[in-house]
Amino acid sequence: MFDIAIIGAGPAGASAALFTAKAGKKTLLLDNDKSITKRAWIENHYGVPEITGPDLVETGKKQAAKFGAEVKQATVTNIAKDGDNFRIETEDGESYEAGQVIIATGVLTDLAGKIGLKLKDGTEPRIKTVIDVDAEGRTNIDGIWAAGTAAGVSVHTIITAGDGAKVAINVISKLNGERYVDHDVLKS
Secondary structure (H helix, E strand, O other), rough: OOEEEEOOOHHHHHHHHHHHHOOOOOOOEEEEOOOHHOOEOOOEEOOOOOEEEEHHHHHHHHHHHOOOOOEEEEEEEEEEEEEEEEEEOOOOEEEEEEEEEEEOOOOOHHHHHHHHOEEEEOOOOOOEEEOOOOOEEOOOOOOOOOOHHHHHOOOOOOHHHHHHHHHHHHHHHHHOOOOOOOOOOOOO
């Protein structure tokens, strides 16, 4: 049983997993290895002079794992309410349980539509459909959130990563019953 399952390990998903795991939440990060970031060359990500998309994705997964996120390669085929939690099913027959779910599947919104999330037209070039979310990242299904390009923000990695962090902080705050803040201090 996981506190939070995150579907998609591109910049939005891995960033969300980094925050949730660092906050002490039992975190599952599932990724199908189909991120559009894997095809990118990036020179506009703050703090990083230049990086390949594959290197950025791998770094994000490593950062999340460093804080305890369980990272698995899998294609999620269904998410269903199971009592107070969600059951996440994968193409290879595995099943996981989580109290909250963050969908960060980039340009892929088929799963979101299949499970009944409200979709709307995208506004970014070449992004046809996105998940309809509120300002916090909540969807029309309580306990399922969305972040990044799948939630309608710009496809730029710095923006999707920030959106993943924002949504994660909102989920953590909901679980904790108070606003969560994560500030590290320089080590001497």
